[in-house]
Amino acid sequence: EVQLVESGGGLVQPGRSLKLSCAASGFTFSDYNMAWVRQAPKKGLEWVATISYDGSSTYYRDSVKGRFTISRDNAKSTLYLQMDSLRSEDTATYYCARHLTVYFDYWGQGVMVTVSS
Amino acid sequence: DIQMTQSPASLSASLGETISIECLASEGISSYLAWYQQKPGKSPQLLIYGANSLQAGVPSRFSGSGSGTQYSLKISSMQPEDEGDYFCQQSYKFPFTFGSGTKLEIK
Numbered sequence: 298e299v300q301l302v303e304s305g306g307g308l309v310q311p312g313r314s315l316k317l318s319c320a321a322s323g324f325t326f327s328d329y330n331m332a333w334v335r336q337a338p339k340k341g342l343e344w345v346a347t348i349s350y351d352g353s354s355t356y357y358r359d360s361v362k363g364r365f366t367i368s369r370d371n372a373k374s375t376l377y378l379q380m381d382s383l384r385s386e387d388t389a390t391y392y393c394a395r396h397l398t399v400y401f402d403y404w405g406q407g408v409m410v411t412v413s414s
Numbered sequence: 415d416i417q418m419t420q421s422p423a424s425l426s427a428s429l430g431e432t433i434s435i436e437c438l439a440s441e442g443i444s445s446y447l448a449w450y451q452q453k454p455g456k457s458p459q460l461l462i463y464g465a466n467s468l469q470a471g472v473p474s475r476f477s478g479s480g481s482g483t484q485y486s487l488k489i490s491s492m493q494p495e496d497e498g499d500y501f502c503q504q505s506y507k508f509p510f511t512f513g514s515g516t517k518l519e520i521k
Contacts, residue, residue: 341501341512341513341514341515342450342458342501342503342512342515343512344503344509344510344511344512347508347510356508358508358509359509392457392458397460397463398505399446399505399510400448400460400463400464400503400505401450401458401503402460402463402469404457404458404459406456406457407457
């Protein structure tokens with residue numbers, strides 16, 4: 298059974314950093330591109346970043362480019378999102394998702410990130 | 415960025431009714447279109463990808479169609495478990511973008 302379990306969320310002040318992790322199991326992690334997708338409270342879904350199966354390529358939405366870094370450790374079957382210079386508009390539930398080609402076929406349960414002073 | 419305009423924003427349907435949700439892309443997306451269902455407090459689930467391919471395990475009452483800039487999701491014979499939010503998503507080019515969602519309720 299495919300499982301994606303996020304961790305690392307919490308309350309953080311504006312301008313500070315936070316690192317999210319996503320532990321994957323039930324599939325060969327190193328075969329799949331992975332992504333982070335977020336959802337602000339009571340709002341729609343917003344793609345944040347994608348990383349290729351081997352980590353060689355990364356893609357970001359403009360609003361997080363230069364502040365967020367997506368990475369992976371295939372030996373540990375774990376996906377990461379390093380978030381620096383956090384802003385109030387980054388407040389959201391962050392989902393780890395597996396790519397099915399360019400779509401998202403499995404999602405984690407999500408982890409809440411609140412940016413507030 | 416490609417804008418995805420989804421309609422209606424909300425919908426009430428009777429059990430057994432057939433419903434449709436529409437998604438209009440701001441430019442052609444060559445059928446790189448997916449539909450997701452999200453229930454309250456849960457993560458989204460993939461229903462349809464490639465505009466009309468049914469994801470494994472999804473009931474056959476769900477179907478997708480469309481081309482170019484116009485796409486739709488159809489639910490034939492509404493069931494109680496179909497209540498939730500539905501989102502379309504384009505994967506034609508980065509940044510991937512989602513529609514604003516449709517809240518589907520039982521009448």
